[in-house]
Amino acid sequence: MTYLTRASALHRFDEFAISQNLNPSALLREAGLPADVLEQPDNLIAYERFSLLVELSAQASNNPTFGLQFGLFQGVGIFGSLFYLARNAGSVGEALLDLSRYFHVHNNFAEVVLHRMEEHALLCYSSRTETLSGNRQVSELVVGVGHQLMRTLLGSRWQPTTVLFQHAPLASPSVYRRLLGVAPRFNSAYDAWMFDEKLLATPLSAADKALHKLMQQHLDSMSAMGQEELPGYVQRLLRSLLPSGRVTVDYIADFMKTSPRSLQRRLAEEGTSFQKLLDETRQSMTLRYLKESDMNLIQLTEILGYSDQSAFSRAFQRWFGSSPREWMKQHNLRPQGRIQRR
Numbered sequence: 001m002t003y004l005t006r007a008s009a010l011h012r013f014d015e016f017a018i019s020q021n022l023n024p025s026a027l028l029r030e031a032g033l034p035a036d037v038l039e040q041p042d043n044l045i046a047y048e049r050f051s052l053l054v055e056l057s058a059q060a061s062n063n064p065t066f067g068l069q070f071g072l073f074q075g076v077g078i079f080g081s082l083f084y085l086a087r088n089a090g091s092v093g094e095a096l097l098d099l100s101r102y103f104h105v106h107n108n109f110a111e112v113v114l115h116r117m118e119e120h121a122l123l124c125y126s127s128r129t130e131t132l133s134g135n136r137q138v139s140e141l142v143v144g145v146g147h148q149l150m151r152t153l154l155g156s157r158w159q160p161t162t163v164l165f166q167h168a169p170l171a172s173p174s175v176y177r178r179l180l181g182v183a184p185r186f187n188s189a190y191d192a193w194m195f196d197e198k199l200l201a202t203p204l205s206a207a208d209k210a211l212h213k214l215m216q217q218h219l220d221s222m223s224a225m226g227q228e229e230l231p232g233y234v235q236r237l238l239r240s241l242l243p244s245g246r247v248t249v250d251y252i253a254d255f256m257k258t259s260p261r262s263l264q265r266r267l268a269e270e271g272t273s274f275q276k277l278l279d280e281t282r283q284s285m286t287l288r289y290l291k292e293s294d295m296n297l298i299q300l301t302e303i304l305g306y307s308d309q310s311a312f313s314r315a316f317q318r319w320f321g322s323s324p325r326e327w328m329k330q331h332n333l334r335p336q337g338r339i340q341r342r
Helices: 013-019 024-030 047-061 066-079 081-087 092-106 135-157 173-180 197-201 209-223 226-244 249-255 260-269 274-292 297-303 309-320 324-331
Strands: 004-006 044-046 110-117 120-127 162-164 191-196
Touching (some): 004 047, 013 024, 047 066, 066 081, 066 135, 081 092, 081 135, 081 209, 092 110, 092 135, 120 135, 135 173, 191 197, 226 260, 226 297, 274 297, 297 309
Antiparallel strands (some): 110 120, 162 191
């Protein structure tokens, strides 16, 4: 299975990386992520590449708590629209249940679960990808985000009992205590925040029931997109990678950390194919470039990843029933002379 997360998981990465004397563009490139990934927060990216990015950043900065500090820096912006649902719930407990119920919309590799244990509550994070590089950094990142979420919901009433980590400490326990304000427990059964169960009943005074219902409908709609998600993700990758010419099914499958055969099978199950998605993506990009840019035909051929101009012209004829020059003349887009031939 390909594990995916929303690019909002990288909320404010560029700012934090720079604060750590790192080059965010170079790190994104090294992790194999598109250069414009930070500008498309709703896009899906491979979890393995997200995890690798956080691990590379921790190594490059020589900061073992990079993930935790990044999570604290990001705060609730990581959740995107999911936060607005939680923020407009009736109480803190309802907000956390909303988060648990819809977290799969944010990513499909982990769960957020609320446990009640006598007078304590546990806000737990568990990943399905325990063996991947960088998992400890991501776990600490999520714990940092959880701290900021609870502080946003509760303000000064957020006084946790402790924080739990499944792994051994990556730095001195005193560093964690300084960053989080409580003594941590390592080698635990969960990555979680433990706090007074009574806090769950705290009402959220700024809650808007109408907005909560609207956001719930929006997230229900996103949940129902299941089968459309993979084709849409593949097309977003194609739009990012076509200008470099890397458009083969092997390359896209490798980017997604799956096999070409598996990718083709999953696309077939959803009524499409890699070649069909590639063709549709090229067609839509062609229309956009012709209508919105001054790009000539030679440049357009290269941007769309075609081997030569004749291959592009044949595809254009198939899509629109005429040559690019004829089509542009019919639509009065720009002078015919702007389209250049080799």
